[in-house]
Amino acid sequence: MNDATDNLIEIRDLDYTRGRRQIFRGLNITIKRGQITAIMGPSGTGKTTLLSLITRQLRPDRGSIVVDGIDVSALNQKELYRFRRRFGMLFQNGALLTDLSVFENVAFPLREHTKLPNRLIRHIVLTKLHAVGLRGAADMMPSELSGGMARRIALARAMVMDPDILIYDEPFVGLDPISMGVIVRLVRQMNDALGISSILVSHDVQEIAAVADCSYLIADGKVAASGSPDELSNTSSEVVKQFMHGMADGPVAFHYAAPNYAEQLLGRDVE
Amino acid sequence: MFRELYYTFVEFLRTFGALQLFFLRLLSHSPYIIVRRFGLVVHQVHNAGALSLVIIMVCGLFVGGVLGLQGYSNLSKFNAEDAVGAVAALGLIKELGPVITALLFSGRAGTALASEIGLMKATDQLSAMEMMAISPMQRVLVPRFLGGVISMPLLAAVFTVVGLFGAHLVGVTLLGVDAGAFWAQMQNAVEPGDVYEGIIKSTVFGVVASLLAVWEGYNAIPTAEGVGRATTRTVVITAISILILDFMITAISI
Ligand SMILES: Nc1ncnc2c1ncn2[C@@H]1O[C@H](COP(=O)(O)OP(=O)(O)OP(=O)(O)O)[C@@H](O)[C@H]1O
Ligand SMILES: [Mg+2]
Numbered sequence: 001m002n003d004a005t006d007n008l009i010e011i012r013d014l015d016y017t018r019g020r021r022q023i024f025r026g027l028n029i030t031i032k033r034g035q036i037t038a039i040m041g042p043s044g045t046g047k048t049t050l051l052s053l054i055t056r057q058l059r060p061d062r063g064s065i066v067v068d069g070i071d072v073s074a075l076n077q078k079e080l081y082r083f084r085r086r087f088g089m090l091f092q093n094g095a096l097l098t099d100l101s102v103f104e105n106v107a108f109p110l111r112e113h114t115k116l117p118n119r120l121i122r123h124i125v126l127t128k129l130h131a132v133g134l135r136g137a138a139d140m141m142p143s144e145l146s147g148g149m150a151r152r153i154a155l156a157r158a159m160v161m162d163p164d165i166l167i168y169d170e171p172f173v174g175l176d177p178i179s180m181g182v183i184v185r186l187v188r189q190m191n192d193a194l195g196i197s198s199i200l201v202s203h204d205v206q207e208i209a210a211v212a213d214c215s216y217l218i219a220d221g222k223v224a225a226s227g228s229p230d231e232l233s234n235t236s237s238e239v240v241k242q243f244m245h246g247m248a249d250g251p252v253a254f255h256y257a258a259p260n261y262a263e264q265l266l267g268r269d270v271e
Numbered sequence: 272m273f274r275e276l277y278y279t280f281v282e283f284l285r286t287f288g289a290l291q292l293f294f295l296r297l298l299s300h301s302p303y304i305i306v307r308r309f310g311l312v313v314h315q316v317h318n319a320g321a322l323s324l325v326i327i328m329v330c331g332l333f334v335g336g337v338l339g340l341q342g343y344s345n346l347s348k349f350n351a352e353d354a355v356g357a358v359a360a361l362g363l364i365k366e367l368g369p370v371i372t373a374l375l376f377s378g379r380a381g382t383a384l385a386s387e388i389g390l391m392k393a394t395d396q397l398s399a400m401e402m403m404a405i406s407p408m409q410r411v412l413v414p415r416f417l418g419g420v421i422s423m424p425l426l427a428a429v430f431t432v433v434g435l436f437g438a439h440l441v442g443v444t445l446l447g448v449d450a451g452a453f454w455a456q457m458q459n460a461v462e463p464g465d466v467y468e469g470i471i472k473s474t475v476f477g478v479v480a481s482l483l484a485v486w487e488g489y490n491a492i493p494t495a496e497g498v499g500r501a502t503t504r505t506v507v508i509t510a511i512s513i514l515i516l517d518f519m520i521t522a523i524s525i
């Protein structure tokens with residue numbers, strides 16, 4: 001029973017409140033080493049927030065987050081930066097640096113953290129750009145890229161330091177079917193060939209079924225369901241069925257909390 | 272009513288305290304950046320300084336010209352037109368050079384800094400740097416702050432020199448004051464202390480204008496509207512601070 005060493009990330013009893021809204025109450029998630037773990041959930045449930053908590057861009061109100069035996073909330077600034085160098089993160093909107101070219105964006109972490117000679121940097125950057133199919137865009141500026149291209153460049157940048165853990169926030173949004181297929185395969189390949197662990201946030205149920213080893217469905221601040229994609233699609237849980245089949249009616253409210261619709265239209269909520 | 276005033280006052284003190292801490296953080300990272308990453312600072316001197324140069328020179332020329340006109344018409348009442356060079360020089364070196372340069376600097380470079388940093392925050396670029404274990408403080412904020420601090424005194428010097436040229440153009444070339452008297456009177460009137468006062472003022476204003484621009488950008492609400500508001504606040508707060516500080520420094524040095 002050496003289960004514990006297989007667990008890369010353990011989140012226990014996590015509470016988090018943003019503004020007046022409690023986003024997580026008693027969240028428990030375990031992410032296994034070497035796997036692709038998908039986090040699913042309706043828009044606004046706090047998937048991006050969860051990623052920020054894991055990488056300590058935010059601190060939880062209560063509960064613990066342990067990554068590879070390290071209690072994330074106990075790190076000081078220096079340890080935090082060393083800790084973060086193990087991650088590659090793809091932000092939801094790419095977050096490319098607008099004053100640098102595509103090439104320099106991908107080269108940025110190398111230039112900041114290493115003293116590699118220019119030739120080697122060039123070699124590494126072009127390899128990563130080639131992997132996402134955008135070697136030809138090396139000299140463009142981020143403002144000249146489409147949303148999907150920007151996200152692929154950001155993916156190249158996330159991979160460039162050869163991280164142990166890759167985090168993708170909605171990597172498939174705005175990609176055409178061809179690049180989607182390529183990126184899905186790339187995610188799988190990197191995970192298996194390089195022994196990386198991956199965390200993937202997505203709405204895209206089919207793509208997740210194709211690529212993830214294990215997935216968590218978050219709703220109402222808790223894990224509503226978890227398991228392999230097969231287990232999830234065969235489950236009898238109402239929540240999961242609703243999400244997997246995209247129905248508006250069900251246990252998960254499609255509407256953000258609001259006053260009664262008819263009352264509000266009739267103006268009765270304003271006195 | 273008193274309660275609200277009290278809270279506003281407390282809020283002001285809190286913000287002011289946070290601003291001072293922010294300033295200390297900028298300073299504490301500065302030596303490292305100056306020694307190890309001076310290239311970043313040079314780049315920002317170019318952004319903040321070189322790009323403000325044209326507007327500084329045009330304004331300097333006209334301010335100098337106005338000083339020449341006004342000085343001439345006032346001084347000729349006492350038959351002292353020759354002193355127009357001295358009057359223009361003292362006004363430019365001690366007051367108008369540093370103050371107007373700082374106001375223009377905040378309008379041209381300060382707003383650019385605030386909106387650039389605010390946008391970087393709104394589009395997650397600063398978070399992305401944090402995630403790459405690169406400190407936005409060191410990589411983004413400190414070089415921009417230092418670039419502003421270095422540029423301001425240089426711009427004020429350019430403004431002053433171009434202003435003197437403008438005063439000469441109006442006083443000597445246009446209105447016929449004797450060139451020898453113009454320069455001689457100026458040399459006699461201007462003491463080293465006047466020049467030091469100008470240098471101290473423009474340095475202090477450079478620190479304040481750059482600090483406020485970087486601070487407003489970094490603390491902007493990360494939306495398009497928030498960035499817009501931060502840009503406006505930069506100009507307003509900088510202008511007020513500079514005029515108050517100008518009064519204080521002048522009062523001390525007299
Ligand atoms: N800076 C913020 N301040 C206050 N509340 C916020 C902030 N950012 C997000 N929220 C709130 O936190 C909740 C979770 O946001 P989050 O971005 O984590 O959702 P998400 O699951 O990633 O959604 P999506 O799928 O649309 O990206 C939302 O309800 C949002 O209103
Ligand atoms: Mg999100």
